[in-house]
Every structure is written in C-alpha cells, then in structure tokens.
Amino acid sequence: MTALLEVNDLHVFYGAIHALQGISFHMDEGEIVTLIGANGAGKSTTLKTISGLLRPRQGNILFQDRDLTKVSAPKIVSLGIVHVPEGRKIFAPLTVRENLEMGAYSRSDAKEIRASMQQVFASFPRLQERLSQPGGTLSGGEQQMLAMGRGLMANPKLLLLDEPSMGLAPLLVEEIFRIIVEINAQGTSILLVEQNAAMALSIADRAYVLETGTVALEGPAAELLENPQVKAAYLGR
Amino acid sequence: MRDLPSRIIVFFRRNWYLAIIGLLILLWLAGRYRESPLLFWQFIVDGLRLGFVYALIALGYTMVYGIVRLINFAHGDVFMVGSYTAYFATTRYQWGFLPAMALAVGVCAFLGVVIERVAYKPLRDAPRIAALITAIGVSFFLEYFTALDFVFTPNFINYTPLPLKITTWEVRGITFSNIMLLIIAVTTACLVLLWYIVYRTKLGKAMRAVAWDKETALLMGINVDLVITSTFAIGSGLAGIGGMLYVLAYPQIRTFLGVMPGLKAFIAAVFGGIGSIPGALIGSLVIGMVEMLAQGYLSSPMRDAIVFSVLIIVLLYRPTGLFGEAAREKA
Numbered sequence: 001m002t003a004l005l006e007v008n009d010l011h012v013f014y015g016a017i018h019a020l021q022g023i024s025f026h027m028d029e030g031e032i033v034t035l036i037g038a039n040g041a042g043k044s045t046t047l048k049t050i051s052g053l054l055r056p057r058q059g060n061i062l063f064q065d066r067d068l069t070k071v072s073a074p075k076i077v078s079l080g081i082v083h084v085p086e087g088r089k090i091f092a093p094l095t096v097r098e099n100l101e102m103g104a105y106s107r108s109d110a111k112e113i114r115a116s117m118q119q120v121f122a123s124f125p126r127l128q129e130r131l132s133q134p135g136g137t138l139s140g141g142e143q144q145m146l147a148m149g150r151g152l153m154a155n156p157k158l159l160l161l162d163e164p165s166m167g168l169a170p171l172l173v174e175e176i177f178r179i180i181v182e183i184n185a186q187g188t189s190i191l192l193v194e195q196n197a198a199m200a201l202s203i204a205d206r207a208y209v210l211e212t213g214t215v216a217l218e219g220p221a222a223e224l225l226e227n228p229q230v231k232a233a234y235l236g237r
Numbered sequence: 238m239r240d241l242p243s244r245i246i247v248f249f250r251r252n253w254y255l256a257i258i259g260l261l262i263l264l265w266l267a268g269r270y271r272e273s274p275l276l277f278w279q280f281i282v283d284g285l286r287l288g289f290v291y292a293l294i295a296l297g298y299t300m301v302y303g304i305v306r307l308i309n310f311a312h313g314d315v316f317m318v319g320s321y322t323a324y325f326a327t328t329r330y331q332w333g334f335l336p337a338m339a340l341a342v343g344v345c346a347f348l349g350v351v352i353e354r355v356a357y358k359p360l361r362d363a364p365r366i367a368a369l370i371t372a373i374g375v376s377f378f379l380e381y382f383t384a385l386d387f388v389f390t391p392n393f394i395n396y397t398p399l400p401l402k403i404t405t406w407e408v409r410g411i412t413f414s415n416i417m418l419l420i421i422a423v424t425t426a427c428l429v430l431l432w433y434i435v436y437r438t439k440l441g442k443a444m445r446a447v448a449w450d451k452e453t454a455l456l457m458g459i460n461v462d463l464v465i466t467s468t469f470a471i472g473s474g475l476a477g478i479g480g481m482l483y484v485l486a487y488p489q490i491r492t493f494l495g496v497m498p499g500l501k502a503f504i505a506a507v508f509g510g511i512g513s514i515p516g517a518l519i520g521s522l523v524i525g526m527v528e529m530l531a532q533g534y535l536s537s538p539m540r541d542a543i544v545f546s547v548l549i550i551v552l553l554y555r556p557t558g559l560f561g562e563a564a565r566e567k568a
C-alpha cells in the first residue's frame with residue numbers, strides 16, 4: 001500500500017532563515033498523525049508548504065503519488081487537502097454561512113454542498129444557531145469550530161489542523177478533540193499540529209517530534225507518550 | 238461598535254473647534270438659504286447630479302483599495318477613456334445610447350484588467366509606496382498616450398450631437414433635466430447590481446474574503462488572482478459608465494478630463510471611508526453638494542479649494558473617513 005502523503009527531505013526558507021532543514025514523514029490513509037514540537041520548531045511551516053502557501057527549496061511532497069511542490073494552492077484544495085490554519089483565520093466580516101460557503105469554493109454541486117453543510121451542523125450544532133452572524137463576532141471556541149467546519153466543507157481526504165486547541169478552555173479542548181476523532185472515524189485522514197502534546201498523542205496513531213526544522217523523534221503515539229525525553233520536554237511531567 | 242450618531246457626537250466633542258467651524262458654516266448656509274431657498278435647492282440638486290457621477294468613480298477606487306490596498310490613481314483616466322469611447326461610438330459610429338454604454342463598460346473593464354496585470358500584479362508583494370508611484374505613472378501614461386494623434390483624434394471635443402435630446406423641467410422653480418434623472422437612475426441601478434454581486438454571488442463573497450485575508454482565501458481554493466482581476470474589471474467598468482454620463486452632463490472631452498473628477502471621487506471615497514461601498518456613495522453625494530454650494534455662493538476656484546481642504550481635514554482628523562473601520566481586528 002502506498003502512502004497517502006509522503007514528505008521527503010523538505011527544506012524551506014524565509015529569506016535567509018532556514019526554517020525546515022530536511023523534514024521527512026509519511027501518512028497512510030485513515031490515520032491521525034500528529035506533529036508536535038516547541039514554538040518555532042517548524043510545524044506551521046510544514047503545513048503551509050503542504051498546502052502550497054510556501055514552496056520548498058529542496059525536497060518533495062507526494063499526495064497519492066502526485067508531486068505537490070509545483071501545484072497551486074487552490075488546485076491542492078481541489079485534490080483533497082484542506083489546511084485549517086493556526087489562529088483560525090475566520091473571514092470576520094462574512095457571516096458564518098458565508099464562511100462555510102467559502103470552504104466549499106472549489107466545489108460546484110449545490111446539492112452535495114448542502115449535504116456537507118448538514119454534516120458540519122451535525123458535528124458543530126452551535127454553528128447552525130449563528131448562521132447569519134458575522135464570523136468575527138463568534139467566541140474563540142466557536143471560531144475554531146467554524147474554521148474546522150469551513151475546512152470540512154471542501155470534503156477533504158486529508159485535513160491539516162494547525163493548533164486547533166490554541167487558547168481554548170480545557171472543556172472546549174476536549175470537545176474539539178472528540179470531534180477530530182469523529183471526523184477521522186468518518187474517513188478523513190488528519191495531520192494534526194499541536195502544542196498540547198498530551199492531548200494530541202492521546203488521539204493520534206503516530207507522531208513526529210519536530211525540533212528546529214528537523215524530525216527529532218518518531219513513532220507510534222502511544223510509545224511517544226511513554227518516552228522519557230518526550231515526557232520531559234513536551235508533556236511537562 | 239457604536240452607531241454613527243453617537244460616534245459623530247464623540248468626534249465633535251473631542252475636536253470642538255471643528256464643531257465650531259462646522260456650526261459657523263451651517264449658520265452661514267442658513268443665511269444664504271433664507272435669502273433664496275430656491276437657489277439653495279438648485280445647488281443641492283446640481284450637487285446631487287455631480288455626486289452620482291462621482292459615486293460611479295469612487296466605487297472603483299474603494300473596491301480596488303479594499304482588495305489590494307492600492308489607490309489606483311489611473312482610475313480617473315480609465316474614466317476618461319470611457320468618455321471617449323462613448324463619444325466615438327455615438328457620433329462617429331452612430332451607435333445607440335445603450336450599446337455605446339456597453340462598449341464603454343467593456344473597453345474600460347478591459348483596460349482596467351490590463352493595467353492590473355501589467356503594472357500592479359508584479360508589485361503585489363512590494364511595498365505599497367512602489368505600487369502607488371506606479372499608479373501615478375500609469376495615470377500620466379494614459380493621459381499623454383491618449384493625447385497622441387493616432388490615439389484619440391481630435392482630442393479636444395465638444396460632444397455634439399448628444400445621443401439623447403436634453404429636456405429640462407421646472408418644478409417649483411428648480412430646474413431638473415433628463416440627464417440628471419438618467420444619471421441618478423443608472424447609478425442607482427449600478428449600486429443595486431454591485432450590492433447584489435458583492436453580497437449574493439460566489440464571486441462577490443470571494444471578493445470580500447480576499448479583501449480580508451488573501452492567504453486564507455487561497456486555502457479555501459479561491460483563485461485570488463482571478464478575484465482581484467474581476468474587481469478591477471468591475472470597478473473600471475463602472476468608471477466607463479461614469480465617463481459616459483459625465484460628458485453628457487459636461488460635454489467637453491479632452492484627455493485630461495479624468496483628472497479632476499478622479500481626484501474629487503478619490504476625496505469622496507476617503508471622506509466616506511476608503512474600502513466602504515456605502516461610504517463611497519455618501520461621500521460622493523456630500524462632495525458633489527459641497528462643490529456646487531461652494532461654486533454657487535463663493536466662486537469657481539473656491540469650489541476646488543474647499544473640496545481639497547475637505548481631504549486635508551479628513552486625513553488630519555479622521556483618516557478612516559465616515560464608514561471606515563479603524564485598524565481592523567484579525568483573529
């Protein structure tokens with residue numbers, strides 16, 4: 001079986017800053033894989049390179065055996081990779097409904113789009129109550145739900161989630177993670193970037209630990225949870 | 238966010254000397270009004286006619302600014318090309334009014350798209366000052382290039398015959414013309430259409446999404462370049478309509494014709510709050526009326542001086558204009 005996503009020796013620069021220094025990892029279909037690591041390790045940069053916002057200077061990204069490094073960002077969305085960015089990035093002046101519609105921008109079948117919207121409401125009932133409200137007026141937790149719902153509107157095969165728990169109260173964090181598992185159970189593969197390593201490892205199949213632009217450790221999530229190095233550095237125990 | 242009236246009160250409390258000056262101006266206007274209400278209303282009506290034309294230009298400024306944060310100084314010259322297009326279509330080629338307007342829209346939209354692709358797109362990630370200087374360059378280029386013999390000849394034109402007969406009526410002593418009604422009707426129709434596009438169509442929603450956050454728009458699969466190009470096309474097309482209507486009301490055509498209306502519409506857009514579509518309309522109507530009152534009660538040169546002082550005052554005291562948001566909050 002070939003991997004769903006294969007990232008090989010990725011080098012990415014911001015001007016002179018060498019942010020990714022040869023990152024490699026892979027994901028199989030149906031997996032939840034998590035990238036954990038300290039602030040500035042290169043997690044967001046990795047996601048942005050996969051979704052086509054940044055271009056690598058070296059290395060490649062294969063999605064279902066197709067190289068993405070020359071594919072435009074909008075095209076990558078229509079191939080089935082959706083990136084829910086760090087900080088949610090809701091379109092504040094657009095209503096909740098319009099935000100969701102933007103998520104479905106790459107699709108044209110109105111009936112299927114409506115069906116996706118119903119699915120999103122099933123996962124995030126609170127969004128349905130706020131449909132005509134501007135996205136910017138939602139609370140942090142609701143904005144995260146909207147960001148994820150908006151991502152799901154593209155009906156992705158692979159969902160890239162960048163720090164979905166950032167800034168949320170513990171109860172909300174649990175709800176968000178429960179929904180991530182649910183989305184995965186419905187067949188969407190998930191690449192999860194998190195600062196909250198304990199939570200991420202508890203729901204992931206496998207994990208990679210990033211340190212200053214390189215992969216420092218990798219393995220099954222359950223194993224990393226018990227790894228003394230990981231415990232010391234990322235689990236605060 | 239507070240509502241407009243209370244924001245106005247807060248603004249004037251903070252800038253009480255502006256309030257006093259404003260009050261004096263209102264008193265003075267009231268005095269003029271008592272001398273001859275008729276004259277006053279005539280100036281208001283003429284001001285609205287001018288303002289509705291400005292609105293068609295100001296919309297383009299504001300839409301383009303909203304989406305790429307660029308003051309497109311060549312916009313007034315696109316407007317001028319619209320005037321010539323309408324003139325040549327209706328006189329030399331005997332086209333009817335509506336086909337000529339459609340042609341002006343098409344030519345200007347195309348010109349706007351070319352300008353964006355050639356001059357602004359390569360500078361999209363450059364500092365805004367570079368794009369601004371380029372815009373001024375494009376503006377001069379259009380003004381002087383179109384003056385060449387092989388482009389628009391002749392280029393000082395009195396627009397005769399007009400493609401429609403001018404009729405005027407007096408209602409209670411105030412003169413209205415069919416041109417004025419036409420201008421108001423066409424501008425209103427354009428505004429409704431624009432509102433529909435921006436709030437009800439997929440393209441319009443994408444325009445608002447791109448205006449807010451280009452990177453995230455890309456993540457939605459939105460073709461950001463195409464959306465920006467469409468914005469230039471729509472804004473420039475509106476300027477084409479404005480160019481045609483303007484020369485019906487003021488039938489002298491020359492290649493520098495767009496400069497003043499362009500600047501005035503720019504001021505109107507800033508006054509209304511650049512980036513805001515309702516602001517562009519309100520700002521334009523106010524600027525049109527201020528101009529006509531200044532011209533009527535003071536003198537023609539004062540008309541321009543006063544409008545440009547409005548720009549300076551707005552930039553000094555409220556750079557975000559009437560409806561502009563202060564530094565917007567991004568999550």
Ligand SMILES: Nc1ncnc2c1ncn2[C@@H]1O[C@H](COP(=O)(O)OP(=O)(O)O)[C@@H](O)[C@H]1O
Pocket residue numbers: 014017019037038039040041042043044045046
């Ligand atoms: N826009 C940028 N310009 C310059 N450097 C950046 C930019 N974004 C990130 N970096 C740098 O790249 C490195 C990786 O950042 P990032 O991928 O955001 O880390 P993480 O998401 O793991 O916190 C950091 O050293 C950061 O300072």
Ligand SMILES: [Mg+2]
Pocket residue numbers: 043044045086
């Ligand atoms: Mg990050």
